[in-house]
Amino acid sequence: SAVISQKPSRDICQRGTSLTIQCQVDSQVTMMFWYRQQPGQSLTLIATANQGSEATYESGFVIDKFPISRPNLTFSTLTVSNMSPEDSSIYLCSVAGLGTEAFFGQGTRLTVV
């Protein structure tokens, strides 16, 4: 299993600003994932973050809007840039291995006003 800590747990931000979300895992993992859960919706994968390489973004998500860092095997950050009210969501960090369950952080509840 893995224990994932996300910071901040929630934030209220002004439109046009950026927020960086941190994700810390208690063990070394190869792949980390960032998800978005819009109000009343399911989880949508934003990108996969591998240590030492560029993140891989899913369709509809771009690096300029959601830059990701992965400086080592236990840490990653997701930045939500130039925010608008449509970015109000829960953002979740996750780790998973091949053929195993995914573990999730508690999420960051973002409200953009």
Add this chain to the structure above:
Amino acid sequence: AQSVTQLDSQVPVFEEAPVELRCNYSSSVSVYLFWYVQYPNQGLQLLLKYLSGSTLVKGINGFEAEFNKSQTSFHLRKPSVHISDTAEYFCAASWGYKLSFGAGTTVTVRA
């Protein structure tokens, strides 16, 4: 693209009644299947998982699910629900490292 479909968006049920949440996925080839629960204002918790072996999987809180390869289904069941089972339930599948989630089913248990 691989996908997961949850056939019921909302399921109201009376306390102590059985419940079944339906989930279908797009391909049985090398698939791993999961059910997660999300209680109000909380994170995701794994209920159960199918990786291989027995097609009937038992999870926490009295839930179970059956992997049906021919029907590409992984329905979740509980014989008797409690008020505390009120939550959002997500079916998810993996064909590698990434998880694909269904849209979710809201279960509301009434006394």
